[in-house]
Amino acid sequence: MTNFSSDAPLRQLTRLKSEMHIAAAQLTASLFPENPFLGMEFGLVARICLPDWTIGGELARPAAPTRAIAVRKMALSLGNSPESTRRHCNRLIDRGAFIASPQGVSLASTKDNEALVLAYYLGVHDRFVRLIEDVSSTCDIVFPVAGKQAFGAAEVVERALDVLLQPVDTFRLVGASRIAHLLWGALAVVAVRGVTYDPVLCRRYGHIIPPDELRTGISLRRLAAALSIPYATAWRQARVLKSQGLATRLGSDRWTVTKNNLLAQNVRDIGVPPSLLLLPKLRELALMGFDPARAAGHYRIARPPLADFGTGAEAGGEEEADLGPPSSHRLEYR
Numbered sequence: 507m508t509n510f511s512s513d514a515p516l517r518q519l520t521r522l523k524s525e526m527h528i529a530a531a532q533l534t535a536s537l538f539p540e541n542p543f544l545g546m547e548f549g550l551v552a553r554i555c556l557p558d559w560t561i562g563g564e565l566a567r568p569a570a571p572t573r574a575i576a577v578r579k580m581a582l583s584l585g586n587s588p589e590s591t592r593r594h595c596n597r598l599i600d601r602g603a604f605i606a607s608p609q610g611v612s613l614a615s616t617k618d619n620e621a622l623v624l625a626y627y628l629g630v631h632d633r634f635v636r637l638i639e640d641v642s643s644t645c646d647i648v649f650p651v652a653g654k655q656a657f658g659a660a661e662v663v664e665r666a667l668d669v670l671l672q673p674v675d676t677f678r679l680v681g682a683s684r685i686a687h688l689l690w691g692a693l694a695v696v697a698v699r700g701v702t703y704d705p706v707l708c709r710r711y712g713h714i715i716p717p718d719e720l721r722t723g724i725s726l727r728r729l730a731a732a733l734s735i736p737y738a739t740a741w742r743q744a745r746v747l748k749s750q751g752l753a754t755r756l757g758s759d760r761w762t763v764t765k766n767n768l769l770a771q772n773v774r775d776i777g778v779p780p781s782l783l784l785l786p787k788l789r790e791l792a793l794m795g796f797d798p799a800r801a802a803g804h805y806r807i808a809r810p811p812l813a814d815f816g817t818g819a820e821a822g823g824e825e826e827a828d829l830g831p832p833s834s835h836r837l838e839y840r
């Protein structure tokens with residue numbers, strides 16, 4: 507067993523964190539099917555407003571919001587332009603998810619919005635509990651666990667949102683759009699899922715990048731559908747990633763992230779800082795009595811399934827014909 511230090515298996519922690527990020531992206535896409543790329547703004551405001559939605563450590567709708575964040579401050583935190591951030595916030599206001607005030611934007615505390623907010627909070631909660639359970643079973647890290655339980659759902663959600671939002675502040679692919687970053691992360695998750703959840707391989711490669719012979723590819727069309735990205739957009743962004751040496755085309759319509767892609771100058775060791783930030787969050791919960799070895803008993807709904815990429819994401823699996831650039835007659839959502 508390793509102690510609580512930088513000797514922890516950071517590569518395995520990164521793989522598990524990446525699984526949580528992609529699953530959270532699918533969660534927000536399911537909550538906002540009309541525009542699946544609002545999750546970053548919604549998640550940041552949900553983190554700011556979490557104390558409003560908390561009573562005695564449990565989640566509950568407040569009578570009125572008391573916390574807000576200015577759009578310009580949000581844009582700065584997310585690394586986006588104020589114009590695009592304002593546009594996304596206006597869509598969430600139109601959706602009834604946000605409410606605007608002179609102080610900024612807040613989660614709308616309406617009865618109509620309650621189900622959506624709680625679905626998000628509980629979805630994030632259970633995905634983080636799954637991460638903790640998987641860290642306990644694959645990373646062999648010892649956490650100091652308090653004997654008395656002093657946490658509720660809100661304490662778990664708080665740290666879950668911190669973990670989801672940390673990479674926004676600590677790392678972004680140089681020159682990559684939000685969609686390209688999501689596509690790249692999903693390709694990386696698919697590539698090494700066979701290592702991540704293998705009881706032997708996850709430990710063998712806990713500190714190092716797995717070799718390419720253990721990596722798998724996926725049809726770009728299937729991946730785009732899983733991420734709610736129009737295929738034309740995914741094709742264009744995949745070509746950009748390939749030109750930058752960040753993704754590899756295996757032939758036909760299958761793509762992956764290879765070891766060489768991960769050793770590119772602008773992505774080397776990208777997972778280390780966020781993974782190091784994950785450990786203190788797990789330690790904080792352990793000191794509140796959350797035993798990672800008993801994480802399975804803390805789901806509020808159930809252990810969520812892994813992010814679903816459909817079929818054809820296995821080595822030697824079904825391949826789709828190389829369709830090349832999408833037809834110019836196809837429309838894209840923007």
